[in-house]
Amino acid sequence: MTATYVVSALAEPVEILVDRWGVPHIYARSPDDVFVAQGFNAARDRLFQIDLWRRRGLGLLSEVFGAEYVEQDRAARLFLYRGDMAAEWPAYGPGTERVTRAFVAGINAFVALCRDRREHLPPEFTDHLPAYWAPEDVARIRSHGLFANLGDEVARALTLRDHGPDVEDLRRVREPAGPLRVPEGLDLSVIPDDVLRVYRLATGASRAGLDGSNNWVIGPSRTASGRPLLANDPHRAVTLPSLRYIAHLFAPGIDVIGAGEPALPGISIGHNGRIAFGLTIFPIDQEDLYVYETNDRHEYRYQGRWEPMERVRETVxxxxxxxxxxxxxxxRHGPVIHEGDGTAFAVRAAWLEPGMAPYLGSMDYMRASDPEEFVAAMRRWGAPGENQVYAAPDGTIGWRPAGRVPRRSGWDGTLPVPGDGRYEWDGFADVDELPSVRDPEQGWWATANQRNVPDGHPVLVTRDWYAPFRYERIREVLAARTGWTVEDCLRLQTDYVSLPARLIQPLLDGLRDDDPKVTAALETLRGWDATLSAGSGAAALFEVWYRRHLRPALLEAALSRLVPADRRADALARVLPAEDEAADPRVDLDLLLSPGDRLGPPGTRERLILATLADAVADVERLLGTDQAGWAWGRLHRAEPAHLIEDRGVGSQPRGGSGDTVGATPYTPDFRQSGGATFRLVVDVGAWDASVAMNSPGQSGVPDSPHHHDLFGSWAADEAFPLLYSREAVERNLGDRIILRPSPEDR
Incomplete structure (x- = not known):
C-alpha cells in the first residue's frame, strides 16, 4: 500500500518504507528533512502516547482530563528545566537545536493534519485534540528519566528513624559497605512518611516497573563469524504501546537504525553502519533531599541567615x-516538595542542570564514525547515568560509563542532609575519571546495572547498585565458550536460569518431613535445573515459595531479634522489597547461607524452610490445582500489556523468568509481568542485515494498525525479527510505502 501526505515543513520529498515488522525506514535528501519525517512518522504511529508524554511532563493533564490532575500538574511543573535555552541547546552537541526544531515541526505537521481531518485521530482522542509542540518542550521535560536514588535515600532515613541501622541492613545492601552515619545536624524525626509524595506525582509514571537492563559486546575472537556482536535489552514497564520505537534514518551524513523514545529525536540504541551502541542504567546518585529550618515568611536558614525561597506563580x-x-x-538547591511545621524539603537533582535532558545526548553519539568519536561524545552525556557498550567493524569493542557524578566532600549522599550550607556539591567528576574498557583481554564485556566500579575507586558513584545475579549469569555463559552467534545472544537475552534458586537448592539436601506433599516438593526442587521456564511446575513452586513464603519468613525471623513484637509488622513492611521492580535477593541469601544466630537457635533455618514449603504447596494447589502434573509457571506468570489510560489490552501470554533472571520478568502480587525487555536488539557488527530486534507488543499505538500488537506473540515466545539495514533488504520485505511531499507553497 502507498500513502501520500503533504508535510509543509519539508524542503523536498521523503520516502518511508515500512517493513513487514512495522519498522519505518526513512529516506530523505537532507538531515533537516529526515528529522521532520521522523517527527511526523512518530506522531503517525504514537500520537496519543507522545501527546500524553508532553502533557504529563509540562503539567497540562488537567487541561484535557479535568481538575483531579491539578496536583499532579503542579508537581510536574516543579521539575521542569527553567534555565536559559540559549545555553541549553549547545550542551548536547552541535546541531541538536536544529534537529529538535525539525523533529517538532514534523510532529506538529501531523497534529495539524489530525485537527483538519479527524479520521486520522487515534481513538483515545474522544473529547480533546492533540496539542502543538514547541522545540523547548523536548529539553525542558526532565521527569521521564530513570532516577531512583532519592527513594532509597528517604526509605533509608525512615527505616533508621523508626527501627535503627540493623533493620536498615535487612532492607538494602550498600556497596561499598560501611557503617551508616547520620549527617551532622539532620533530625530524622522531622522527615514525614509522605515527604516524596509530590516528587512521585511528578516522576512516578516514568518509574512504573523500574527495572534493570542488560548489554554486552563480544569481540571477534569469540564469535563464529569473526565479527563483533553487540546485544542490549533495556527493561522498562510492560505497556501498550511500549516505551521504545524502532526507526531507520537515512540522509546525507546519517544512516542510523535502532530504538529511541518516540517523543525524542534520534536513536539511542542501535548502529549507524560504522559503530553499534547499547546502554544500561549506571545508577549514579544524582539526587539529594535537603532538609531546612524555616520560618513563616517562606525563608530557610542557610549559612546562619534567613534566605527567601523563590516563588513562581502559574495557572493550570x-x-x-x-x-x-x-x-x-x-x-537554591531546587524545588520544594514538602513544607511542615518549621521545616521544608527540597530536591537537588543533577538532571535539572543545563544539558541534562534525559537521552537527548544520543543526538551527539549516534553519528559517531568510530570508537574515538563515540567515547568523546560520552563526555557530554548528562543523564541518566548509562553503561554504554560499543563495537566497530574493525573488531573494537568497549565499555564507557557516562553521566554527571556530583562531588560530595565529606559526605556521600546516602541519606538526606540539612540544607544549611554544610552539604554542598563541589561540581561534577569528569567522565574520564570513571573506569572504562577497550578490547578487554577476555574478549567480551557485559553490564547489568551491577557494581562495576572497583574497590577503592576515588569517585563514589553510588552505594545503591542493583543485585549482581543477572550479570553473574551473563558472565558465566559468555565465559564458557567461543563461537558466539546472533542466535546465541538472543537465547542469552531470554535466559531464565535463577541463580538465587541454584544457591538455595543445596540447602534442601538431607531435609526430611512427615508430610508426603512436602517430601514430594523437596524432591521436585532438588531435581530441578533452576530454570524458570513457563512450562515448569518446579518453577511455579519455587517462585511461590521463595517470594510469598520463604522471604517474608526469613526477614520476620531476623526482625524478631531486633524489633519488639508490636512494631514487627511495620518493620517487615519496610524491609520487604517491591516484587514488581528489580527485587534484590542478596539479603535473603545472606540470611540463608550464613545465618549465624540471626534467625534463631541452630535448626531454625531448616524449620523455616520446611514450614514455608508446606505453606507454599498449599498455596500452589489453591492457585493451580492439586494435580502437580498440571502445574506450570506460565499459568500464573503472564504478560498483559496495560494501556496508558484505558481499560483495554491485547490479550495474555505465559511468561518464564522473574526479576532475578537475565530474561527479566518482574511481576506484581497477582503474577502479572510488570517490567522487562519489551525491546531487544542484537547487532551483527559489519553484517548489519543479519541483526535482529524485537519491540512488543508492536510498533504502532494505533489500534487498527496491523502493527499494533503483531509482535506480542513472538515476543512472548522469545523470538526476534530481522533488523534490516540495506535498502535492498528493506525492499524485499516491504509492507507499506509512505510518501511525504512538501506543500507547493513551501517549495
Missing part, C-alpha cells in the same frame, strides 16, 4: 472548570 488550565492558580517554591 482545567477542563470544564476555571483555571487554577498554583504557587511553586524553590530554594
Amino acid at each position: 488550565p482545567v477542563r470544564d472548570g476555571d483555571p487554577v492558580p498554583v504557587e511553586l517554591w524553590f530554594t
Whole structure:
C-alpha cells in the first residue's frame, strides 16, 4: 500500500518504507528533512502516547482530563528545566537545536493534519485534540528519566528513624559497605512518611516497573563469524504501546537504525553502519533531599541567615472548570516538595542542570564514525547515568560509563542532609575519571546495572547498585565458550536460569518431613535445573515459595531479634522489597547461607524452610490445582500489556523468568509481568542485515494498525525479527510505502 501526505515543513520529498515488522525506514535528501519525517512518522504511529508524554511532563493533564490532575500538574511543573535555552541547546552537541526544531515541526505537521481531518485521530482522542509542540518542550521535560536514588535515600532515613541501622541492613545492601552515619545536624524525626509524595506525582509514571537492563559486546575472537556482536535489552514497564520505537534514518551524513523514545529525536540504541551502541542504567546518585529550618515568611536558614525561597506563580488550565492558580517554591538547591511545621524539603537533582535532558545526548553519539568519536561524545552525556557498550567493524569493542557524578566532600549522599550550607556539591567528576574498557583481554564485556566500579575507586558513584545475579549469569555463559552467534545472544537475552534458586537448592539436601506433599516438593526442587521456564511446575513452586513464603519468613525471623513484637509488622513492611521492580535477593541469601544466630537457635533455618514449603504447596494447589502434573509457571506468570489510560489490552501470554533472571520478568502480587525487555536488539557488527530486534507488543499505538500488537506473540515466545539495514533488504520485505511531499507553497 502507498500513502501520500503533504508535510509543509519539508524542503523536498521523503520516502518511508515500512517493513513487514512495522519498522519505518526513512529516506530523505537532507538531515533537516529526515528529522521532520521522523517527527511526523512518530506522531503517525504514537500520537496519543507522545501527546500524553508532553502533557504529563509540562503539567497540562488537567487541561484535557479535568481538575483531579491539578496536583499532579503542579508537581510536574516543579521539575521542569527553567534555565536559559540559549545555553541549553549547545550542551548536547552541535546541531541538536536544529534537529529538535525539525523533529517538532514534523510532529506538529501531523497534529495539524489530525485537527483538519479527524479520521486520522487515534481513538483515545474522544473529547480533546492533540496539542502543538514547541522545540523547548523536548529539553525542558526532565521527569521521564530513570532516577531512583532519592527513594532509597528517604526509605533509608525512615527505616533508621523508626527501627535503627540493623533493620536498615535487612532492607538494602550498600556497596561499598560501611557503617551508616547520620549527617551532622539532620533530625530524622522531622522527615514525614509522605515527604516524596509530590516528587512521585511528578516522576512516578516514568518509574512504573523500574527495572534493570542488560548489554554486552563480544569481540571477534569469540564469535563464529569473526565479527563483533553487540546485544542490549533495556527493561522498562510492560505497556501498550511500549516505551521504545524502532526507526531507520537515512540522509546525507546519517544512516542510523535502532530504538529511541518516540517523543525524542534520534536513536539511542542501535548502529549507524560504522559503530553499534547499547546502554544500561549506571545508577549514579544524582539526587539529594535537603532538609531546612524555616520560618513563616517562606525563608530557610542557610549559612546562619534567613534566605527567601523563590516563588513562581502559574495557572493550570482545567477542563470544564476555571483555571487554577498554583504557587511553586524553590530554594537554591531546587524545588520544594514538602513544607511542615518549621521545616521544608527540597530536591537537588543533577538532571535539572543545563544539558541534562534525559537521552537527548544520543543526538551527539549516534553519528559517531568510530570508537574515538563515540567515547568523546560520552563526555557530554548528562543523564541518566548509562553503561554504554560499543563495537566497530574493525573488531573494537568497549565499555564507557557516562553521566554527571556530583562531588560530595565529606559526605556521600546516602541519606538526606540539612540544607544549611554544610552539604554542598563541589561540581561534577569528569567522565574520564570513571573506569572504562577497550578490547578487554577476555574478549567480551557485559553490564547489568551491577557494581562495576572497583574497590577503592576515588569517585563514589553510588552505594545503591542493583543485585549482581543477572550479570553473574551473563558472565558465566559468555565465559564458557567461543563461537558466539546472533542466535546465541538472543537465547542469552531470554535466559531464565535463577541463580538465587541454584544457591538455595543445596540447602534442601538431607531435609526430611512427615508430610508426603512436602517430601514430594523437596524432591521436585532438588531435581530441578533452576530454570524458570513457563512450562515448569518446579518453577511455579519455587517462585511461590521463595517470594510469598520463604522471604517474608526469613526477614520476620531476623526482625524478631531486633524489633519488639508490636512494631514487627511495620518493620517487615519496610524491609520487604517491591516484587514488581528489580527485587534484590542478596539479603535473603545472606540470611540463608550464613545465618549465624540471626534467625534463631541452630535448626531454625531448616524449620523455616520446611514450614514455608508446606505453606507454599498449599498455596500452589489453591492457585493451580492439586494435580502437580498440571502445574506450570506460565499459568500464573503472564504478560498483559496495560494501556496508558484505558481499560483495554491485547490479550495474555505465559511468561518464564522473574526479576532475578537475565530474561527479566518482574511481576506484581497477582503474577502479572510488570517490567522487562519489551525491546531487544542484537547487532551483527559489519553484517548489519543479519541483526535482529524485537519491540512488543508492536510498533504502532494505533489500534487498527496491523502493527499494533503483531509482535506480542513472538515476543512472548522469545523470538526476534530481522533488523534490516540495506535498502535492498528493506525492499524485499516491504509492507507499506509512505510518501511525504512538501506543500507547493513551501517549495
